[in-house]
Amino acid sequence: MSAKLRDFKRNLPYHLMLLPCVIMLVIFNYIPMYGVKIAFQKFIPARGMFGEQTWVGLKNLTYIFKMQDFYIALRNTIFISFMKLFLGMLTSIIFAILLNELRNNKLKRTIQTAVYLPHFLSWIILAGVFVDIFSPSYGIINKLIKALGFEPIFFLGSNKWFPAVLIGTEVWKEFGFGTIVYLAAIVSIDPSLYESAIVDGANKWRQIWHITIPGLLPIIILLSLLNIGSILNGNFDQVFNLYSPQVYRSGDILDTLIYRVGLLDANYSLSTAIGLFKSLVSLVLISTSYYLAYKVADYRIF
């Protein structure tokens, strides 16, 4: 028996274990990748993905660059998602540092339990909650604003406020959960550094500034790099359940546009073209971010 055959026989169980997963990935991930060809066709749904379709070349792709809605959605996506990532990270880091200073462990755990909770709730639930909270007529936030003597604000219906609501509610939902990684990193900082700093007379503020923050820097850099890849994800679940036509101008994102064009207007080819644009740009961004993360932090995925 040749060495190759023996090797194959020995590894046969591995191949058999992977086979079902590979089949599923081919069907549900690789066939849709092939399906982006719809973007280059005048697609007729009745004939199916593998049926005969008319090719139209780059017509759909060039058309999206003439759509005003597309530019609006692209700009909104980048702005909203950048602000969410930036403010989310900042809030998580600050909160993790402050939480780490808490010496009562029981209280610490209780606070952690409370701030992680929103992460686990669906945007369906939270949309239901926030529509009530932000209501101009009976919402508690506007009640507070009115009590302070200001005019009520229609948060979910005003282009001026809607992006801020998206950013604020997302940060509220996710910052707590984001602290987990930073807390783990803080715990792994060498305690002797703090001890010698105290001996040198460094106060709390100096300890945080000169030991904790530099200790967090590697993970901050790594997560910032990995976040680059998700800049075109504005969070469909959130936007879709909070927006309305009057705030499309400030709140429409690529994913909601893709949904409306594709499934509401049934313009499959155009929607796929926008989706393809998003996927291609994301591909470049994610590849770059993984490559940088590998170079800078030796981060490996598989």
Place this chain on the structure above:
Amino acid sequence: MRATRGERVFYFINTVFLISVAIICLAPLIHIFAISLSANEMVTSGKVTFWPKKFTLVGYEYILENKLFWKGMYNSLIRVVLGLAVNLLFTVLAAYPLSKETSRFKQRTFYAWIFFIPMIFGGGLIPTFILVKDLKLMNSIWALILPGAVPIFYILLMLNFFRGLPNEMEEAALIDGASQWRILFTIYIPLSLPALATICVYAILGHWNSWFDGLIYLNDPNKYPVMTYLQTAVISIDFNKLTPEEIQKLSVLGDKTYKAAQIFLGSFPVLVTYPFFQKYFTKGLVLGSVKG
């Protein structure tokens, strides 16, 4: 060592601040719970904050009669059980061979690419939608299970856990003549219960909270999972779909109380199990993200 005066001030302010933030994280849920127990006119006049005003259970009583809500709960339960089983099976089967060194399993690199590519590129909404349609999965629960059956993120988590287990056990078992299947199911899996628990929690929550696939792949509201039901009946309410009787009821009852009751009840399963699963969730995240 005694804290200085400045430090004591810092600790005090810090504690107050952290507690206030924790309250802000819980406040919206308490608020919606209070609304669900208050009379509608108290809600619309903005009198309800964190305590019910004109206490009433009418919202919950109305839900009792709402067949679609309970069907949704039931559908979600089925979905969670089925989805969890499928996800776990595929996770374990893929993670074990992928956790092997390339020197042991030469084709590992090839397989790793097959799993990696979907992480960086995808066909997107419409091609997936058309595929599900072409496969005749529309209006079937499998449309909610199969497209996400192979959870690459869980596989990564699991394979990193497998890698941390000592090699010697496998070698000893191989000498005793155990097959790879046996090694996986009788040695690796029993040792991986912490990681599996984490993945279970991820998968259960993921399936419970999903709503969009139900919205686009199912036509029959009787088959909706509860989140999809809530999306259509509470968040973007479509009056064309309501029966005249329902509209009549809503106008008498007022919808704020009723909506809040449904929202709260929809989140209830997560809220009551949360204290138990929280630790697994956080453990898994640290496991997955801050590896070398």
